[in-house]
Amino acid sequence: MFEVVAFYLFAALTIVMFVITVTSKNALYAMSSLAAGMIFISAFFFLLDADFLGVVQIIVYSGAVMALYAFAMMFMDTTKEVKENNPPKKIVFFLSGMIALLLVLILLTPIISDKVKALYPMSDEIGNTEAVGIVLFTKYLVPFEVAAIMLLVAMIAGIILASKRMDESITLKIDQEIEQKGAE
Template identity: 60%
Template sequence: MYESFAFYLFSALILVSFSFSVLCKNALNAVSALAAGMVFISAIFFLLGAEFLGVVQIVVYTGAVVVLYAFAMMFFDTSKECEPKSGKKAKIIVYLLSSFIALLLIFIFLAPIYSAKQEVVNSTLANLGNIEAVGILLFSKYLLAFEMCAIMLLVAMVAGIILIHKDMNAQSSLEEML
């Protein structure tokens, strides 16, 4: 029961944060909502018992969104003065959201204690940890897909190096003309 409630809650939070990311006019707020959505996706991985994928989701994808946030700060004009909203309504909203997040965190940390259901889906992988199970699946059932992803990443890396090299050559020829 706790797991299903948390799953639906995180799903709703993912939809809200990604919708806010798409509909927001301020680029920095949109990227912040995107990062929040990625963290909520990792929470679903943790709920499903895939701790390794949850950590990878946080480190890789949320890290990439933070880099995107840094680029957005460099490219967009962030020097505009933003006046903070002050007033009774804004304070009430902040207090309600803060208390909701605090209750949500308490609920998440207490749910595994009260949950008694532990199901083993695959008995052969039951003795292994999460990382070992992912490794066995990657190099047995999903070997072709894993290799194709590796080849695509290699091609993307080589293409990026070639594009940067062309830009550096064009820039050096411009400097020679001046």
């Protein structure tokens, strides 16, 4: 009973939060509701006894949204509403609505059909941290490694882009002055 109540509560909260994210013109509202929605999603993982995924959802998305906040802080005044110049097109609404519908239909199939079965059903013998590890390092090893290499590439590219003037430090300019005084 409690699980059902919790499910509907968090489902409603998540949907409300994401609706605010999409419709709000204030960057601060949009991002805060995005963060809240991401954290409410983790509740579903906890309800499904997938503790590890739930916690990872919290950790990963709180960090990721925090980075978004940093960008918003740099680019716009978050206490004011953003004026959007390009009016939304109807075709965009239509297509995104259809995609969402399609996703819902795909995820409905296990309920409608009996022939779809879980490849890796929950087992009580191993905890779900181990279960995630086993799946990740057997069946999905290649995608996992490819993703790791892509992240590495992205990290190196980011460092190179940022490091063009890295040896020129603003705070260390004072040190140069000390050096000159020492030479005298």
